[in-house]
Amino acid sequence: xxxxxxxVRRFQRRKYCRFCADKIPYIxxxxxxxxxxxxxxxxxxxxxxxxGTCARHQRELTSAIMRARNIALLPFMEK
Numbered sequence: 001x002x003x004x005x006x007x008v009r010r011f012q013r014r015k016y017c018r019f020c021a022d023k024i025p026y027i028x029x030x031x032x033x034x035x036x037x038x039x040x041x042x043x044x045x046x047x048x049x050x051x052g053t054c055a056r057h058q059r060e061l062t063s064a065i066m067r068a069r070n071i072a073l074l075p076f077m078e079k
Contacts, residue, residue, distance in 0.1 A: 015052025019060075027060045029067040035074060039065060043077035 019027065027034070038046050038053075038061055045065055048058045068074040 017052060017054040017057055019057040020054055027057065027064045029064040029071075030073065031064075032068065032073055035061075035065055035068055039074070041078055043075055 029035070038051055040046060045062055048055065051058075053061060065074060069076055
């Protein structure tokens with residue numbers, strides 16, 4: 001470690017799966033308000049490490065976003 005450089009540790013809250021917490025049975029591809037929260041402004045799907053969703057719900061979320069894109073409810077990418 002360099003002299004004079006202090007390590008700064010920030011407290012980061014534990015991420016949790018919103019779908020598990022709310023006990024949502026399945027992720028609906030027609031619920032655009034929820035799906036838009038899991039894609040970037042460029043149209044990419046956010047990864048688990050950023051959103052905190054569990055593996056099962058991340059797979060469901062990905063397939064729901066793909067379905068919504070295929071029937072033109074969500075764009076593949078923004079301009």
